[in-house]
Amino acid sequence: MTAVAESRPTRGFSPAARLRGWIRNPWGRPRFLVLMTWAYILWSIVPVLIAVQFSFNGTRSRTVWDSFSTRWYWGDPVDSVWHDPTLRHALVQSFKLAGADVLIAVPIGVLLALGLARWHGRGSGASNFIMLFPLVTPEIVMGVALLLVFTELFTFVHTGTTAQILGHVTFSISFVVVIVRGRLFSIGRQYEEAAADLGASPFVALTRVLLPLLTPAIVASAAVVFAISADDFVISQWLSKGGETDTVPIRIYSATRAAPLPSVNAIATIMMVSTLLIVTLGFVAWRVFTRGERKEGAKEELGAFGM
């Protein structure tokens, strides 16, 4: 009883007591958690916003604000992202890798997920477990291993774009499998059985029922794969042969160690915005595709996006 009385918003108490009551009020929102969440968001987003701000700086400084300008994007005839060939190539290379990664890893991952989810024999448990390996293996180990593979074993694959794509696909597939398999388990077998019952062959059941139902997970995993590929530094770096095969993260890293200009902030901003855009598109598509499954007005969890 005392605890309840204590936490009531009361008049005439000291401000400290009232604040305590406001935070502890068991009938209200979980205010302490809300405060923690906002603190975390501020902590993590403020540095990013500052970096974005200085990409629009009018001078060559990355720390002292002068005036708003787009010179580091395209205005500067030498050092802007648009005019500096190394930056431009890095951007192209990053998008090339991310795009190829999505196109290759997503179909393979979906098929793998289908196989793993439907396979109930000897070794299925182990295979399901091994699928998680790339997610927990330190990337540096993976990078070294891949480099050894391409320089010692499969020497017909030279370092550079091909090796980088293969490297990205190798670790991206796991993400696709995990996301799609989760959706497969939540769908269950009932729709496939219903389709078979109504005369659909296994292939037709797959294309007419299962794939449409998996679309949200496929779109989500494509967005995730794009994001992690564009974000990747370690594997891209190990498998790069320098020059035009350096990606944006590599370029930013090396530029920051030399004499960094706000153009580094600009290219980082471009990467961030495009990745955000892709993920947002994925989210919107997921919302659209799962529209029919949600009761109107019901709150839904974010599915694959919640991970």
Place this chain on the structure above:
Amino acid sequence: MARGEIELNKLTKEFAEVRAVDGIDLHVHGAEFFSLLGPSGCGKTTTLRMIAGFEQPTSGQILLDGTDVAYTPPHHRNVNTVFQNYALFPHLNVFDNVAFGLRRAKRPKNEIKQRVGQALELVQLSGYDKRKSSQLSGGQQQRVALARALVLNPAVLLLDEPLGALDAKLRKTLQIELKALQQEVGITFLYVTHDQEEALTMSDRLAVMNGGHVEQIGAPQDVYEDPETLFVADFLGVSNLMEARVVSAGAGVCRVALDGYELETRGTKLDVTGAAKIVIRPERLELEEHGTASGLNRIPGMVERLVYVGSAVQVIVRAATGESLQALIQNTGKGIPFEQGTPVQLHLPPDAVRVLPFGIGDEPSLKADEPAEETAATT
């Protein structure tokens, strides 16, 4: 031969360690409403899934109109299923759900349109074509599932507890509708349920299953009035069980003794004497005031408890033989002439008492709540 005849011969299904269906033989006539009734884990759903083709039998035959379909994949079988949770395709609207099977059969467009229209009319859902399944109530979803299966005009319609997810009142309405629908379309319905009332209400015949076996097959009245095993007696409604000894069995009458009292029952099929159990339904057990009549088939007792259940009053009576028996007295509004502690006389009319020997059905595994192998198998 009538269309939609099912014959199961020694049908068996084993999962890793359990024998979910243990060599059952069953014959379902064409255009019959047949129910498989049993507690969860009794193998009824597994049997249905084998007929639908989702599970492969370990051994045995499934004859559909004389042809063994045990190894035919589900999409080549002329049976359709109404699933327990309907399994309506969430990405398709009502029309496309119902048209799904016709499109797989590559029917011409206008035929599809016409037949889907008819099917939706049959289940009273005309005008709902464009709705998504999430916009329908449970009862409406159930009707769409029914239309989707019936539109293909199957030889047999399999229904896996289709009313299980609905509330009691809607269930009652749909029970009557389903039965009427079955008579209208004249298709064999194979209905799986654990609800004894549902099975009794709708079925032409039913099979009571337990532990992978069929315990008894018959018309609802036969199974209810004349249970052959303790399990059936117990599963189909509340039964009063008493230990007894068969003194003499014959074609006409059978005499059983229990604890100093002797009862006469109608003749049973058994021709054995010795330990047995006798069964009487609560609604057949009559209560008389103490000392009014004496003699045949009467045992004194004392009222232990009265339970008001609305339409009736349950009277729990401790019989002189030691057993606690339940009697059901219809609530006619006149009140019950007994109260707790009143001495009464129990009357067990000869034709209401059933004699079940030990060994058949053994101990009834009451309201089997043990982790069902059936659920493990289907998920």
